[in-house]
Amino acid sequence: MTITTKEESGQVPGKRAALYLRVSTGRQAEADLSIPDQRRQAAAFCAARGWDVVIEFTEPGASGMDDRRPELQRLLDMATQDAPPFDVVIVHSFSRFARDHFALEYHVRRLRKAGVRLVSITQDLGDDPMSVMVRQVFALFDEYQSKENAKHTLRAMQENARQGFWNGSKAPYGYAVVAAEQRGAKTKKRLAVDPVEAEVVRLMFRLFSKGDGTSGPLGVKAVTCWLNERGYRTRVGARWGIGPLHQILTRPTYKGEHCFNRKVWKTRKAKPESEQIGVAVDPIIDAATFDAVQAALKARNPRVMPPRVVTGPILLTGIATCASCNGGMTLRTGKSGRYRYYTCATCAQQGKSACKGRSIPMEKLDRFVTERLAERLLTPERVSELLAGLIQRQTAKDEDHGARLSALRAKVTDAKARLDRLYAAIESGAADLADETLKDRMGAVRTERDLAQIALDRAVAENSPLSRITDDKIAAFVAVMRANVLTGDTPFRRAYIRSVIDQVEVDDEEIRIIGRRTTLERLVMGGGAAPAGVPSFCSEVARHFSTEL
Numbered sequence: 001m002t003i004t005t006k007e008e009s010g011q012v013p014g015k016r017a018a019l020y021l022r023v024s025t026g027r028q029a030e031a032d033l034s035i036p037d038q039r040r041q042a043a044a045f046c047a048a049r050g051w052d053v054v055i056e057f058t059e060p061g062a063s064g065m066d067d068r069r070p071e072l073q074r075l076l077d078m079a080t081q082d083a084p085p086f087d088v089v090i091v092h093s094f095s096r097f098a099r100d101h102f103a104l105e106y107h108v109r110r111l112r113k114a115g116v117r118l119v120s121i122t123q124d125l126g127d128d129p130m131s132v133m134v135r136q137v138f139a140l141f142d143e144y145q146s147k148e149n150a151k152h153t154l155r156a157m158q159e160n161a162r163q164g165f166w167n168g169s170k171a172p173y174g175y176a177v178v179a180a181e182q183r184g185a186k187t188k189k190r191l192a193v194d195p196v197e198a199e200v201v202r203l204m205f206r207l208f209s210k211g212d213g214t215s216g217p218l219g220v221k222a223v224t225c226w227l228n229e230r231g232y233r234t235r236v237g238a239r240w241g242i243g244p245l246h247q248i249l250t251r252p253t254y255k256g257e258h259c260f261n262r263k264v265w266k267t268r269k270a271k272p273e274s275e276q277i278g279v280a281v282d283p284i285i286d287a288a289t290f291d292a293v294q295a296a297l298k299a300r301n302p303r304v305m306p307p308r309v310v311t312g313p314i315l316l317t318g319i320a321t322c323a324s325c326n327g328g329m330t331l332r333t334g335k336s337g338r339y340r341y342y343t344c345a346t347c348a349q350q351g352k353s354a355c356k357g358r359s360i361p362m363e364k365l366d367r368f369v370t371e372r373l374a375e376r377l378l379t380p381e382r383v384s385e386l387l388a389g390l391i392q393r394q395t396a397k398d399e400d401h402g403a404r405l406s407a408l409r410a411k412v413t414d415a416k417a418r419l420d421r422l423y424a425a426i427e428s429g430a431a432d433l434a435d436e437t438l439k440d441r442m443g444a445v446r447t448e449r450d451l452a453q454i455a456l457d458r459a460v461a462e463n464s465p466l467s468r469i470t471d472d473k474i475a476a477f478v479a480v481m482r483a484n485v486l487t488g489d490t491p492f493r494r495a496y497i498r499s500v501i502d503q504v505e506v507d508d509e510e511i512r513i514i515g516r517r518t519t520l521e522r523l524v525m526g527g528g529a530a531p532a533g534v535p536s537f538c539s540e541v542a543r544h545f546s547t548e549l
Contacts, residue, residue: 015049015050015051015052015087015088016051016052016054016085016086016087016088017046017051017052017053017054017086017087017088017089017090018053018054018055018056018057018075018078018079018085018086018088018089018090019038019039019042019043019046019053019055019056019057019089019090020057020059020071020072020075020089020090020091020096020097021035021038021039021042021056021057021058021059021091021092021096022038022058022059022060022062022069022071022091022096022097023035023038023059023060023061023062024061024062024063035058035060038092038096039056041092041121042090042091042092042121045090045121046090051088053090054085054086055078055085055086057071057072057074057075058071059071059072063099065098065099065100065143065146065150067098067100067103067107072097075089076107076110076111079111079114079116080110080111080113080114081114084114084115084116086116087115087116087117088116088117088118088119089111089116089117089118089119090119090121091118091119091120091121092120092121092122093120093121093122093123093138094118094120094123094135094138094139094142095138095139095142095146097118098139099139099142099143099145099146100139100143101136101139101140101142101143104135104139105136105139108135112127123135123138154261157260157261158260158261158277160188161260161261161277161279162277163188164190164279164280165180165188165189165190166189166190166191166279167260168189171191171194172191172248172251172253172254173197173200173201173234173235173244173248174193174194174197174198174200174201174248174254174284175191175192175193175194175197175198175253175281176191176192176193176194177189177190177191177192178190178191178192190281191253191258191279191281191282192282193282193284193407195404195407195408195410195411195452195455196408196411196448196451196452196455197235198284198404199404199408199455199458199459200227200232200455201248201254201284201285202284202285203227203458204223204227204245204248204249205249205254205285205289205290205293207222207223207226207227208220208223208249208293208296209289209292209293209296212226217296220242220245220246220249220297221242223245224240224241224242224245227240227245228240246297249293249297250294250297252290253281254283254284254285254290255283255284255285255286255287255290255291256280256281256282256283256287257278257280257281258278258279258280258281259276259277259278259279260276260277260278260279261275261276261277262276314331314362314490315362315366315369315370315490315493315494315497316329316342316365316366316369316494316497316504317330317331317494318498319494319497319498319501319502319503319504320342320365320503320504320506321503321504321505321506322344322345322346322347322355322357322358322505322506323358323505323506323507323508323512324344324355324356324357324358324507325344325346325347325354325355327344327345327346327355328345329342329343329344329345329506330342330343330344330345330348331343331362332348332359339361340361340362340363341359341360341361341362342359342360342361342362342365342506343357343358343359344357344358344359358506358507358508360506365504365506365511368511369497369504369511369513370485370486370493370497372513373485373497373500373501373513374482374485374486377500377515378478378481378482378485378500379478380471380474380475380478383474383477383478384471384474404459405456405459405460408452408455408456408459409456411448411452411455411456412449412452412453412456415445415448415449415452416449418445419442419445419446419449422438422441422442422445426438481496481500484496485497500515501513501514501515502514502515503515
């Protein structure tokens with residue numbers, strides 16, 4: 001027979017109690033386990049025992065499977081200090097404290113070591129071995145139920161995503177969540193382009209890929225500084241950071257390919273592609289621009305492009321490759337440095353069993369590549385031919401640009417109308433200008449109007465003649481590029497060569513110069529402005545020029 005003292009059963013008056021109240025979702029907060037209901041029951045429980053409630057920890061909308069909850073951590077920090085301000089922690093049930101049985105037992109023992117007990121008002125147990133076992137059984141069932149609920153919820157959310165609906169998280173910058181259709185009591189929602197924020201996203205991509213018109217393309221850090229210096233702010237009014245900007249530049253949602261269920265929420269590890277659901281959304285950035293930005297980001301990564309490729313003394317380092325093994329061509333010298341060759345690095349390092357190898361005099365390959373670029377690519381006629389498709393797409397974008405302008409003008413008009421109504425209410429005496437809430441509302445509407453106007457002005461300027469490819473711009477580009485490719489210091493020439501070609505493939509009978517015609521658009525618009533770093537692009541072969549050896 002077990003004899004339990006009053007202190008063990010929690011009947012001793014004068015204890016200091018802390019309430020921990022938690023719900024997982026907003027819908028649960030409105031049901032029978034709402035925060036106010038938990039508070040009422042816990043307060044009555046403490047009053048019946050003569051305990052004083054000295055502090056309360058409230059965790060709305062937090063999962064019991066995650067013990068990184070801010071209020072839980074604050075409670076544990078206070079409970080484990082030298083002189084904890086409370087003696088017991090009151091919860092509605094142990095599942096409110098944690099739904100992971102290991103985490104529950106770990107924290108219960110941690111609290112007990114500090115002299116603090118965890119008490120459930122619906123599962124009131126002692127500290128004897130039987131009570132401990134019962135609590136652990138409760139915890140195992142709570143964890144199982146939580147995982148089952150999560151499985152069924154995820155299945156429903158996946159089906160919702162397959163139908164093209166949004167699953168309730170915060171919309172990415174540049175988009176807004178709008179009601180799509182009503183199904184009974186549920187409102188199905190979709191992502192829609194926010195005209196004002198979308199213009200900022202387009203500006204970010206344009207700065208990174210083309211620059212601001214006074215320089216070449218900007219890096220991620222430079223784009224961040226450019227935006228902050230000119231007063232651009234995030235949705236919550238904060239300054240832009242490198243991390244959030246990089247996320248925008250790399251998020252496929254902006255080219256219309258949003259993916260649901262990509263990562264495990266707890267570990268952030270990627271899930272198998274078979275479990276990921278594609279959701280079609282309206283694109284903000286065209287696919288070609290987005291893919292080009294990804295390639296540029298990859299090429300500018302110092303782990304991919306070592307600094308020696310940028311500053312080394314060899315003109316085609318990082319560009320010239322062996323046609324047999326696709327390995328890089330490295331420098332080899334002979335006769336005490338009097339002769340210099342490009343030679344297959346794979347053969348030189350691993351022997352002819354890895355690659356038969358080939359060598360070519362450095363001066364000969366450098367001359368062939370630069371002369372062929374000047375003769376066959378860097379002419380007004382050839383550049384015009386390569387950009388013919390881009391010029392046609394530029395014309396086709398006019399219709400889309402008109403839709404953007406209409407949406408932005410509607411946004412400006414709506415903000416002005418709402419501001420006029422507020423002014424009219426003040427003039428008629430229906431509203432008091434001294435009201436702080438009214439002042440805040442007017443300030444918010446003014447900001448919305450100003451941002452919409454800035455976005456509209458930028459969109460108008462984007463379609464101006466200055467932003468279009470013309471014969472004059474092509475001629476200026478050709479003149480600058482020819483001069484910089486043929487003459488100058490090696491690192492400077494290499495930067496310009498890399499800006500127009502991806503690879504020089506050396507074979508026994510010919511040399512293949514490989515590049516992408518889409519690269520030319522950015523360079524032509526900049527008139528041959530100095531490349532930012534050493535741009536490169538993915539290995540897609542868009543055009544090549546062959547030279548017999």
